[in-house]
Amino acid sequence: MKGVxxxxxxxxxxxxxxxxKWEDALENAGLDRHAIFSATNKVDDAIVMKVVSSVCKVLNITPLQAADAFGDYWVNVYAPRIYGAYLQEVTTSKELLLRMDKIHETVTSTIPNxxxxxFNYKWGDSRTLIMTYxxxxxxxxxxxxxxxxVGKYFNEDLRVRKLNSTDVEVVFL
Ligand code: HEM
Structure with missing residues (x-):
């Protein structure tokens, strides 16, 4: 996965x-406390997952809490800083989510393999989107x-619900 x-x-x-705490998490994952990762290099998926579970352990949070914290930070702090171009001209959650498939394809196009x-998209009704991952x-x-x-970024009320291991329902309220 990208080091990002x-x-x-x-x-x-x-x-x-x-x-x-970050250094503790690296150490706990069996890595050097001062290991530096580059956003553009490839990092083995297994290492990424090891660091994620190590962060959970060090911060004493559940994987679900980590996923929510990561999602919030990625969309509201990190992506605007380094991927600002992809967020410009997009004004709603719906628009950004519908662009996600293309954005991921574009962003990783320079990485071999x-x-x-x-993402696949299907509409349940006019305000219910099913994203298949x-x-x-x-x-x-x-x-x-x-x-x-994404909902927080656009200050919109969304109801987000995991349906199974591949589908998420998003209701734009
Ligand atoms: C400007 C916004 C975004 C950019 C530029 C971006 C870019 C990326 C990049 C580069 C990766 C690593 C992929 C790899 O190395 O193969 C990634 C992973 C991921 N992204 Fe995004 N992302 C953005 C927003 C989002 C949003 C809003 C969602 C959800 C709707 C999302 C869902 C994911 C997931 C689930 C992964 C984990 C990798 C996986 O499951 O295979 N991303 N993203």
Missing amino acids: IVTCLAGLVKDNFGRK AAPPR KSPRGLIDFLVGLIKG
Whole structure:
């Protein structure tokens, strides 16, 4: 996976809990306390997952809480900073979510053998969107956290519900 996931997680932990906690999490994951990750390099998926579970342990939070915190930080703090171009000209949650499939394809197009998450869209009714998540990584809870983060970014009320391991229902209230 792109190193960007780990650099974002590092920002989240350092901003909210301090540098020491981040270093503890790295150490707990069997890595060097001062390991530096580059946003553009590829980081083994297994290492990313190890760091995520290590953060949960060090901060004493559940994987679901981590997924929500990550989604919020990614969409509201991190992406505007480094992926601002993708957020410009988009004015609603609906619009951004419908662009997600294309955005992930574009952003990872320079990485050889990249496997970005892909999304299919289906409308239940005029305000109910079902997003089907296709990724070998099984990070559906992160998807839910990210969609909640999108609602917050646009200051919109969304009802977000995981239906199963691939589908999330989003109701635009
Ligand atoms: C400007 C906004 C965004 C950009 C530029 C972006 C970019 C990326 C990048 C580069 C990755 C790593 C992919 C890889 O290395 O293969 C990633 C992962 C991911 N993104 Fe986004 N993302 C954005 C917003 C979102 C939003 C709003 C959602 C949910 C609706 C989302 C869902 C995910 C998920 C679930 C992953 C984890 C990887 C996986 O499950 O396979 N992203 N994103």
